[in-house]
Amino acid sequence: MSFKLGLTGSIGMGKSTTAQLFVEVGCGLWDADAAVHRLYDVGGAAVSPMQAAFPEAVIDGSVSRDKLKEAIGRDSSALKVIEEIVHPLVAEDRAAFIASATADILVFDIPLLFETGGNEAMDAVVCVSISAEIQRERVLARGTMTEAQFENIRAKQMPNDEKVFKSDYVVITDTLDHARVQVEKIVTTIRGQMTNA
Numbered sequence: 733m734s735f736k737l738g739l740t741g742s743i744g745m746g747k748s749t750t751a752q753l754f755v756e757v758g759c760g761l762w763d764a765d766a767a768v769h770r771l772y773d774v775g776g777a778a779v780s781p782m783q784a785a786f787p788e789a790v791i792d793g794s795v796s797r798d799k800l801k802e803a804i805g806r807d808s809s810a811l812k813v814i815e816e817i818v819h820p821l822v823a824e825d826r827a828a829f830i831a832s833a834t835a836d837i838l839v840f841d842i843p844l845l846f847e848t849g850g851n852e853a854m855d856a857v858v859c860v861s862i863s864a865e866i867q868r869e870r871v872l873a874r875g876t877m878t879e880a881q882f883e884n885i886r887a888k889q890m891p892n893d894e895k896v897f898k899s900d901y902v903v904i905t906d907t908l909d910h911a912r913v914q915v916e917k918i919v920t921t922i923r924g925q926m927t928n929a
Contacts, residue, residue, distance in 0.1 A: 734760070734830070734838045735922055736853065740845035741860035742889045743882070744871035746905030750860045751841045753915040760835035764842045767825040768818060772797070777824075781817045786810070837922055846890050846898055858918060859899035861892055862906060 739754070741747040755761050771778035772795035782800075783790040789799035803810040830838065839858075842850050851857050862870075871882050896902050903914045 734833055734836055735926055736830075736855045737837055737839050737922065738845045738851055738854035738857040739839050739841045739860070740843060740851075740857065740895060740899070742867065742892050742895070743843075743885050744867040745860040745862050745892070746870075746903075746911065747841060747843070747860045749908065750858075750903050750905060750911055750915060751839060753912050754837075754839045754919070756912075757916055757919045758835060759837040759839045759919065760829070760833045761839045761841060762826055762829045764822060764826075764840070767822050770825065771795075771818065771821050777821050778818055782814075785813050785817065836926065837919060844889070846895055851898070856900040856922070857898070858901040858903055859892075859895045860903045860905050860911075861896050862904065864892070866906070867892075 737754075737759070739747060739751055741750075751761055751763065768778075770776055772782075773779075774793040776794070779790060779793065779795055782795045786800065786803050789796050789803060791799070800810075800814060804814070826840070840850070840854065842848070845851050845854075845857065868879075868882065871877065872879060877885075901914075901918045903911055903918070905911045
């Protein structure tokens with residue numbers, strides 16, 4: 733039986749990088765965003781139901797996230813329809829990953845872990861964290877969104893302090909080496925508990 737470790741953190745906190753550090757020390761990784769991409773891609777399980785609900789959102793056989801955003805912009809109730817299609821498919825994808833996984837520790841990279849109650853299904857939760865100033869610098873340096881878009885996303889996410897408080901472990905992502913040391917310590921601790929269980 734594998735240990736289920738939730739990994740969360742707000743935008744720009746270094747979650748994807750930290751997820752890869754867990755992979756480096758032999759953990760299995762399931763990425764919620766990557767699962768959605770698979771479902772939206774050509775041949776993905778979400779394409780057909782999305783086509784039925786939002787015909788304009790399916791282009792060349794795959795679901796366009798931009799078109800879905802436009803649909804939500806026009807009608808906020810569209811989000812609920814999208815979630816009703818996607819959430820069960822994401823849950824199936826996660827269940828298939830768990831069923832086929834061979835690693836002793838499975839890391840679940842889920843941005844809205846606490847917001848969706850996904851933490852209830854985990855044995856422990858890791859939150860990545862950094863100061864609000866560095867978070868802002870990192871996100872805006874990507875050049876993919878405006879400051880207003882960043883603030884809008886941040887407003888929808890649970891405050892960082894609250895996530896940190898609710899988590900079993902915290903990884904401070906100020907430098908890659910520091911993050912790696914913390915990840916190795918967490919994995920060593922969990923493997924020690926599993927051996928003694």
